[in-house]
Amino acid sequence: MAAATHLDSVLGKATAILRAFGVDDHVLTLAELVRRTGLHKATTYRLCGELVELRLLDKTSGGYRLSGGLFELGMRASAERSLLELAVPFMQDLYERTHETVHLGVREGTEVMYISKLGGHRQASSPSRVGGRLPLHCTAIGKVLLAFAPTVVRRSMLSGALERRTPHTIVRPGQLSRSLADARRRGVAFEREESALGINCVAAPIAVAGQVVAALSLTGPTSRFRPEQHSP
Amino acid sequence: MAAATHLDSVLGKATAILRAFGVDDHVLTLAELVRRTGLHKATTYRLCGELVELRLLDKTSGGYRLSGGLFELGMRASAERSLLELAVPFMQDLYERTHETVHLGVREGTEVMYISKLGGHRQASSPSRVGGRLPLHCTAIGKVLLAFAPTVVRRSMLSGALERRTPHTIVRPGQLSRSLADARRRGVAFEREESALGINCVAAPIAVAGQVVAALSLTGPTSRFRPEQHSP
DNA sequence: GGGATCGTATCGCTCAGCGATACGATGCCG
DNA sequence: CGGCATCGTATCGCTGAGCGATACGATCCC
Structure with missing residues (x-):
């Protein structure tokens, strides 16, 4: 914060x-x-x-x-409340189809803030917490939010030091920039053990009135989760 | 509040x-x-x-x-957070099995405070809100919380005026007392349009270390929901 | 036993917070 | 159109709410 x-x-x-x-x-x-x-x-x-x-x-x-x-x-914060009302049915659908952990998040500056997390009894051990934050560049949900953020946000992040959280974290600005361009083109972003070892994610943006306001992601353990199988 | x-x-x-x-x-x-x-x-x-x-x-x-x-x-309030972590996987299971709205609530004095609500695209129009409150006596979740609350709480509620929210609301202390005794015996409580017209609910307590600390409920529209079919 | 740390409480001092007031903008009604 | 009501923003003299230095008893550890 x-x-x-x-x-x-x-x-x-x-x-x-x-x-x-x-x-x-x-x-x-x-x-x-x-x-x-x-x-x-x-x-x-x-x-x-x-x-x-x-x-x-x-x-x-x-x-x-x-x-x-x-x-x-x-719980009375209206922006978050409205997002939850909109997104929870879809999150539930996604969970039901995959039985992997579903996240809802929004961009706050250079971080993703998690609004909701639906996992079942066998959740992958993701570092996310509802109400918690992670850097945008090293999670799928963060990358998709960054990909569709205003240019100034992206430029600012790409010009600063990118924090390394695992050996897989993308910390080279050029590589991240390409990854974001890819996410923009495909409308989907992936994470492969970039925020934490042992988990993969795929994420897609949520747009309201033509503006990306949040993103949904699906997270699972590397042992059984293939993110590409879950993209549109 | x-x-x-x-x-x-x-x-x-x-x-x-x-x-x-x-x-x-x-x-x-x-x-x-x-x-x-x-x-x-x-x-x-x-x-x-x-x-x-x-x-x-x-x-x-x-x-x-x-x-x-x-x-x-x-979201950093630890009591609520811990309850969510414990209960959300079960709420998801319940939703998946029924596709009706699932609530998690706790007792705050003479009211139920809703901690979580999982519903789908065709939710029954319940008056509940996450972070919101309703009187204990007119919802299934509230009644089950009241049934397992300390005697002084029950006695206090039964000696005061019970608010009527619909023509079906139980406002006679004797009737409510019997209903609560029934809920205690069976470990489950029902609502039939007592808090709002058009919805039925069934609720059960959640106990931790032998203490009832919260309750789960299932809510659906009278048109398609038979609460008795969902009790243990 | 002495020192460190904790939580609880007191009190003289002072400036952070208050509310009365002012002003420009907007909308409504006769 | 003018007067009035309401709105949001800002100022300033006054004072008591808030502050922190201090004290004390309890507990723990060496």
Whole structure:
């Protein structure tokens, strides 16, 4: 989450506390929140107390956790909500046909943010998390979003350093550029162990009113998943 | 959302603004936010500006909407996240077998809060919304949660006025009490047009470590859905 | 036993936040 | 057309909400 760090206001400090919780965290102690935010202990303690009263945090015996009140607010974000309403039936269809993990994601700057993930009991161990992010260039869903993003976004990404996550990650701008051009031409993008070892993906864009607003992907383990068999 | 209204602090005011957005709202104007919160116009304007900077609100041409930053935070609420991880594969199974709408919900006081909803292209028109709430007594999922809730919760609900939502809503405490006892004995509860006309539901509890923590339900239109056919 | 760390609480200080106010733009109605 | 209502944006003097330095008891470890 790339929002500016405002530690000079109440709202900024409170937001820093809420954002100190990562996608895999459960409970954080007051001391850990202090370490992660850099706020003073007494300030953190006071704000946490108020956030608990406001049902944005829960206080448990082991520390604090993000509360259901925040889940409710998050589910009211209309852009994400509308996308889910539109996409979940299709995601369900896709899952039913393949029994592999289906993702819905949107572009946020230079990252894909996952809106939904439908896998079954035998999910491939993908690093994705609903509400989490991954760099655009190393996932199929990210690449298809990047392929159909405005030129300035692509140019910016291609001119910066591309993070390597596995030995297979595309980090050479020329190679990525060709891959994106291919994705644009075919309307589909692939990933072969570029974000994590052991998984392949195929992804396609979702357009609304002629604009690509999101993408769907299918992810499976390399042992049994052939992404080319799933493209149109 | 039954959190206390603290309008005497920055956090309280900002939370009031965020909570002014209902489950079906898209964009709200500054003036509408002022009306819904009762805050002063200049205060609302200032706080909205700051919430936008912090990516908790988005500013669009028509007004403000809850942002993706809030969606991300909401998805990090660990209790809800853990429940989703556990339940979504089973929800998918159920959807695949029935092609009717599947819900996951938890009890929040005297209401069910919906955590997830999986439906297809021909969903029955249920009033449920992810992140939304309905009274416990008039939905199958709510009744099963109430049936397995602590006695004090049941007693409290049965001693108050039960809201009527349709001509079929159970509003007589004696009738509801019998229905709940039945649900406890059978481990399943039904709804027949009690929350909305035209839909039937069947629901069952989800227990973790011997405690009922959530419930799953199946919802379909009265025209084609026989809830008894779907119970264990 | 001493030190480190934790969570909880207090209090004097001060500036962040407030709301009263102002202004230009827009829309509506007589 | 003019007056009024409403809207969104901005300013500024005032003050109390928020801050952080500090204190304390509890727990753990060496």
